[in-house]
Amino acid sequence: MRYYKKVMNISKDLDFKVKDIDKEIYELNKLLSEKEEFQLDREYQKEILEKERKFLEDLKTVNEVFDKRTLMTLFSLLAGKHLTEYIGIVNSGKEAVVFKARKGKFYRAVKVYRVSTCDFKTMSKYIQGDPRFHLRKSSRRQIIHAWVEKEFRNLRRASEIINAPKARLRRENVLIMDFVGYRGIPAPKLKEFQDLDWERYYKIIRDSMKKLYEEGELVHGDLSEYNILVKDNEPVFIDFSQSVITQHPLAHPLLIRDCINICNFFRRKKVNCNYKELYKYITGNDINPVDEAMIKQL
Ligand SMILES: Nc1ncnc2c1ncn2[C@@H]1O[C@H](COP(=O)(O)OP(=O)(O)O)[C@@H](O)[C@H]1O
Ligand SMILES: [Mg+2]
Secondary structure (H helix, E strand, O other): OHHHHHHHHHHHHHHOOHHHHHHHHHHHHHHOOHHHHHHHHHHHHHHHHHHHHHHHHHHHHOOOOOOHHHHHHHHHHHHOOOOOEEEEEEEEOOOEEEEEEEEOOEEEEEEEEOOOOOOHHHHHHHHHOOOOOOOOOOOHHHHHHHHHHHHHHHHHHHHHHOOOOOEEEEEOOEEEEEOOEEOOEEOOEHHHOOOOOHHHHHHHHHHHHHHHHHOOOEEOOOOOOOOEEEEOOEEEEOOOOOOEEOOOOOHHHHHHHHHHHHHHHHHHOOOOOOHHHHHHHHHOOOOOHHHHHHHHHO
16 A cells, blocks of 8 residues: 555656656556556446446536547547546537546646538538648548547647647547636636726737738637637637638638637627728738628528
8 A cells, every 4th residue: 555655656647748648557567566556457447437426417417419439439538538627518519519528637628520410511621621631532421530630630739829729639529628717617708798908808819810821821710809818918819610710712712711700700899900901901902802701602
């Protein structure tokens, strides 16, 4: 038991250092005799089973249903110590559920796509124009996996240049990212605020859109007051599921739509803005009428 405690402490410390996994295994092996290793496994297994049971019960109380494979994926994240526990649901949408979870002392947001209700026709349209992916004839599930992979990569790229949560891990239809909030309470959306320095927010958002386009070569594609959170007096962009790279055939129609949404919102807040000017500010070009006409088909 003495070793067991020591091991648990070491693994707790090392939990925070993802890169040190090899070292962790080495340390564990060094410390454990065969018998104690067996004990640790048993204890850990018991802990995981208890967490799985609690998680399933929580899902039942809020009437959330996932297919078996998704549940297995969610459990495997606990068993692999990518997450310590699932705490609750932040948002339950038509296509995805966002959980709050913990990894050690850090909070994480876990976005889980519902395999049965995803609009996979739209998904394939967005994936197909992206040179990073080659989808031939694919199953529903494969398309959703590619979709989550795309969101994961977009988020990685975006969070390097603008204020957006860092993507941590992607497994099948599940995406783990940093939690945007205060001690586990999710940060409010931009739309929920009455009084803000709207001019300042508009300028930051405008510059983030430009940086994303120029440096990240990405268009958010679903930008609005619903997909921007506010934390520490700064806007945080979330939900990069529809984002496309600037070479994508739908990139410019999507960017025009983003500009329209943002300007509509800020005009209501008495900020003087115009979507055509915003578009020009971001791209350096005037809007092509062909792109604008394509918005209806998005
Ligand atoms: N990283 C995060 N941190 C905190 N809350 C989040 C995070 N990601 C999403 N949320 C919450 O979950 C909601 C839905 O997430 P989102 O990615 O926008 O999915 P959807 O495609 O369902 O709109 C968001 O509006 C936000 O309230
Ligand atoms: Mg959203």
